[in-house]
Amino acid sequence: MGESIRKGISGEPVIDDAKERTKSLYPFHEMERRARKLWNEEGLFEIRDPMTAERPFYCLNMFPYPSGDLHVGHGRNYILGDVVTRLKRMQGHSVLTPMGWDAFGLPAENAAIEHKIHPATWTRRNIARMKEQLVSWGLAYDWNREIASCDPTYYRWTQWLFLKLYERGLAYRAKGTVNWCPSCNTVLANEQVVDGKCERCGTAVETRDLEQWYFKITAYAEPLLRDLDQLVHWPEKVRVMQTNWIGRSEGATIRFPVSGSKESIEVFTTRPDTLLGATYVVLAAEHPLISQLKERGAFPRQAADLVERLRRARLGDRFGVETEKEGAPAGIEAVHPLTGAKIPIWVANYVLMGYGTGAIMAVPAHDQRDFEFAKKYKLPIVEVVRGPDGAFDGRAAYEGEGTLVNSGAFDGLPSPEGKRAIIGALEAKSAGEASVHYRLRDWLISRQRYWGAPIPMVTCERCGVQPVPESDLPVLLPDQVEFKPTGESPLRTNEAFLNTSCPKCGGPARRESDTMDTFVDSSWYFLRFLSPKSDRVAFDSAAVNRWLPVNQYIGGVEHAILHLLYSRFMVKVLRDMGLISFSEPFERLFTQGMITKNGVKMSKSKRNTVAPDDLIQRYGTDTVRLYTLFIGPPEKDAEWNDRGVEGAYRFLQRYWKLVEDVAAARDARAARTGGKHPAWSSTGARRELRRRVHQLTAQMLADMDRLHLNTAVSGMMQLVNALQEYLDGGGDRTDPEVQEGMNIGTRLLAPLAPHTAEGAWALLGGSGSIFTAGWPEASREALERDKVTLVVQVNGKVRSSIEVPAGADRAVIEAAALADPKVRSYASGKTVAQVILVPGRLVNVVVP
């Protein structure tokens, strides 16, 4: 930032000079102070009683993790939300605009390890610092409703939710192969593993077999998928991502008996029509049948070696399309459920335990993966589906649909009928049935870390795993623990915490020492804001039902799956418990793009962050807000440019000068005339100015509604330019069109640059806060014009323009267009084939 400070002749910065000068020119510091005081005193953005506040509108920004300093990229998110808040407030809504802190999480704990500072201290300090920054952006939050997820008054209810899910069988403990991040020293949910790496720190994820707590989100796979259709105000992109993540596949579950045993192998396939082409069966390395075979000593050495190797391999190395397919015979055979033929069973690296049943039927003629594998290990390939391009060529699998062949009684059926017929045949033999599988896995919520909500469960020697009674909540995080990066839960270092008594029998018991994934905290916080201090309930159902779904939710697209999916899940669970009456938490979602510097995302580690503090000090809050909004379409990424900030500053100065001029002239006139409102002019420049003001009013409302705030700022600039040009052209500052233009313009500016607009409002003689002044509406009468200019095209090329009366009919316009000298020069000697007329816009004369 230092480079951008202007240098004086001597090379010394001239900031102090500039500050002095600007103080008189555009007194932003003073205005900021006064405006904030006014808003606080009036409580304009506070909801006193959620049940009686009129026309509720809930505008929410994703609450931040208190990592320390905010940069201008974060600001974009909050400023966007603030514009919506202020606009809705001006439109007469009671706006709920709360803020809180997603305050549990790893960085605090890592700070504890590195700097010997308690996570709570570190977090509190960051919250204080970040709150200061949010305030300096002029954001209108109802701070009476502030919450922090690390506060026992909050996490008590996170624990309560856990118990509710447990009661309903939606929280369960299970042993399984889980993702483990060796750097964060904890397990991760599937959603937190990206490309085999930890979503947070980028370390390659390993697998471990552990007993962990899960939330049964898969029980809601279908509603989570189906209800995406309702979310018409969500970005298409996010809905697509969630659809892919849930990953619904329709097909059939088929059981292949194991030859000479009572066992059978269950497989899932989306292509039951290819069943007759199944020439072998493949098991994943972790398939339970393998350990049984091992126990019996019936598992070939070669296969056992492969399984061992795969289990040790890192997740990222093991899977991927580039990985060479590898397998070994499992030493047993399966019986084809329809033909009775014996086919070999293999173990291979290309089948995953985490999807379907962990076993597949291989149809090499119609699945490229099976095809490659069959080629490599010389397994039989049988064509059973014939596509439109003729018979299977033996070079690659044919994966499309077609007509069944080599399928006995099913020959000649098209694939869809074939699927139904084969499923029917399987059902008749109880060998299979139609089924649906999802890619979505259950949500692993245990974390072997300290700074999170303790899982409220105990293990009794006699009664087993028992929930902590609701009345005993919260299970408090003890202060005294050792922070060591050992991979063991730090809570295990506190014996007093661990040792407890069984809620059922009173005997000795041990507390669960893991804490919950912080995404549990954030999956319900939007409900808490309606009753942030309640020690009676997690959330006030009546108030929540009145205010939710959140009308406008704003945040980064990086939460497209994690937070947004979990929140949707939680809301559906709470609905099914009868605690809330809606099914989706967020009606409208807006995902803003990030701000880059030198082409890359701003981050502390890249040392390319732009801090708001200096800029706000030097140019004022509203300058920074305006530039941040103007930088580009809010859903797209944008490059920060310090020179652009100066442009916004120049604009506000020009605007302010105009306010002072117009206000002074108005006062002078009022003194002369006793404040009588003069009449509108119906002609000329005055009329045109008024039309322009109202036209921009309409445009800016449309822009703001769509959150196209870059063009809204542009519209504001045009409005000021129009007024300035009118005055420069000899217009009178006391003309009612000018006075009205300033009045309307100032209200239009208010959501964007609230402090400046508030200051201007006072100067222009407005009463009270501008945010109670109402939103200006474009007057239909002002928008009317008596003459319109039409573009005249010949064969689609612009050649001229004509002016016609506004209501002119077709014949008049055509005649005027054809009479135009330019048109005549292009059309002379030719017959006019057609005249296209677009009312109010253009005439196109078509000649051969």
Add this chain to the structure above:
RNA sequence: GCCCGGGUGGCGGAAUGGCAGACGCAGGGGACUUAAAAUCCCCUGGGGUGUAAACCCCAUGCAGGUUCGAGCCCUGCCCCGGGCACCA
């Protein structure tokens, strides 16, 4: 590989199928000033015709198409960003 976005001046970007480049930044010229800063005014996609007023041609990644008219719609291709990816 599949699924989304996106490609427009020197830059950020505007444009319900109807005057491409609004608005701003940067740049050039001028006014003010002893000078600079700040401010204000004018110019600013490329090429061409004209003394001038004016006028013409080209131009929204590339190639086609639909249309009276395409940055916008359709087909194919290239490039950039994001998501998913042995998902059975």
